[in-house]
Amino acid sequence: MTTASPFDLSGKRALVTGSSRGLGRAMARALAQAGAQVVLNARDAVALGAAAADMAAEGYAVSAVAFDVTSRDSVNDAVAHIEDEIGPIDILVNNAGMQFRSALEAFPPEKFDQLIETNVTSIFNVSQPVARHMISRGRGKIVNICSLMSSFARSSIAPYAASKAAVANLTRGMAVDWARHGLNVNGIAPGYFVTELNEALVKDEKFNAWVEARTPMGRWAQPEELGGSVVFLSSDASRFVNGHILYVDGALTATV
Template sequence: MPSPFDLTGKRALVTGSSRGLGLAMAKALAEAGATVVLNARDAVALGAAAQDLAATGATVHAVAFDVTNRESINEAIKHIEDEIGPIDILVNNAGMQFRSSLESFPPEKFDQLIATNLTSVFNVSQPVSRHMISRGQGKIINTCSLMSGMARAAIAPYAASKAAVANITRGMAVDWAPHGLNVNGIAPGYFATELNESLSKNPKFNSWLEARTPMGRWGRPEELGGAVVFLASGAASFINGHILYVDGAFSATA
């Protein structure tokens, strides 16, 4: 019997995948058999990531575009659909962080953060969904956050953006499930990535996190692999509008 987690023959576009959690999820999808399309704005970093992933035997394409630029997105989606093949799986992972107390938060950074974390999910999903709807199937997975359901000091705009990503995920599921699409979110807890480098190098925060997380440690990027493969696969055929927390039980404890 074929494995319900086998993604052979599927094509997956992962935004923000030249490093960190995006690259880790792309690797997991490739290991499950999918052809992966990596994306980032930095063409040099993107090319290096694609080369490294291809060296493992994966089938990889690199398409540089800015997830905040609709014209760039539309051109890229058309190129992928026409030249690489139908997008079966979309992982909206591009994101950014900026830390500041809310009263001092630069307005231009607020706009940039919302555009990158939230508006990009709509920007990319809309044109991709139109192709998926015409085919009657497709998987969309949005990267939410532990902060989709809570907040911490100095990251209020980030928390707001990720709460909105969680709810637009539910809205996409409601609108597109009748057309055969599955739309779900993954909410990572604290993972040791470049985005969190300033926190992981802070002894006080590191001690607090290890004490606060029941599993007693940071997450490793590769530990998102099972979640993304599951939601992208036939094993999750009746899961829609769900936010899957991958956080070492952080959100389960008071």
């Protein structure tokens, strides 16, 4: 007798926010490879359409819905559209986020507000309406993208670190509130990955050398190396994993 793989996502539908590029796009592709139908999201409709077209050309089941995760009205309309016109959301990956670097004493207050709104408030905005549908069905998977900075801090990014620490504890709180309804809510904290947003850091010889020396595996990660983690936390393989933050960092947090 053969049984389906616990990592098989066939018949599931996943909404991935901020998925027109970078880690979001890589995770969406990994979910599609595991059999899920994927709904991509971004504010930039042109970039979003291009990403969806690329995935469709590879044979994956993909839709694209442009909306602003910081706007509750935009989110509510989009979630209703997906649920009514595309299908039930079984998996939500809250990946949309932003970074801004500045010495803390000179950090623009409007950028602080934007960071919190984009990195933290957006997760509440999207998760609440999606979770209401999941709760009514008695099942659902939510994965929030945290960061190494959920536990640490570096100069020039204190507000970002604060926002990602909030994401980690919001993840735990969501799990505590919603586990009784059949939902699994977990987080992924990526280490240093080669992405478009990190291109300047990768090219900075001093910073690149620091990352390679500080990470026991001796290198940056590639976006596709986040795929297995998001598939695991989105699948039946993680049925009893709840309120956990999974660090994908090449053992950086394991060393001093």
